[in-house]
Amino acid sequence: MVSTAAAQRRALFILAFTLVIGASRFATESLVTKASAAGAFAVGKCGAYGQAYDYPAEATARAAALKQCKGDCTAVTMKRACAALAIDMKNPCGAHGYAVKPKISSSLNAATKKCYEFGGKECVIRAWACDAKG
Incomplete structure (x- = not known):
């Protein structure tokens, strides 16, 4: 059985990881678009x-x-x-x-x-x- 605190930490980690991946993809696409414009x-x-x-x-x-x-x-x-x-x-x-x-x-x-x-x-x-x- 998983405690509520452990589940909340895991959910927070997954959310943070998703945001970091999304931000890095956006930054990379913006740089590529601007460099090739x-x-x-x-x-x-x-x-x-x-x-x-x-x-x-x-x-x-x-x-x-x-x-x-x-x-x-x-x-x-x-x-x-x-x-x-x-x-x-x-x-x-x-x-x-x-x-x-x-x-x-x-x-x-x-x-x-x-x-x-x-x-x-x-x-x-x-x-x-x-x-x-x-």
Whole structure:
């Protein structure tokens, strides 16, 4: 015959063991997903863009971003980073700039700066995306 205290200890041990196994599985799956995540950002004329993030491979992310972008577009990949596109509000089919940087604030600033460097008069962010916590 098993005492109540021994049965409670055994049940507590099984519960703790189950929680540890579950937590380690979750952590492992999260690391694998984040390590393999890939994204892409496609940029075209007149403010056209496409974005794809957290894809399993760069090639599939690039294809998805290009599929969303209308017209003749260029795609850049981002892995654990952010991309941004800035266009000139005075002439949306004119100057634009895009950038890929590790943090969203850096990519927004760099895209806006490039838009002005290429002749933009009133550059604003048209689109942005981050991949795997960029």
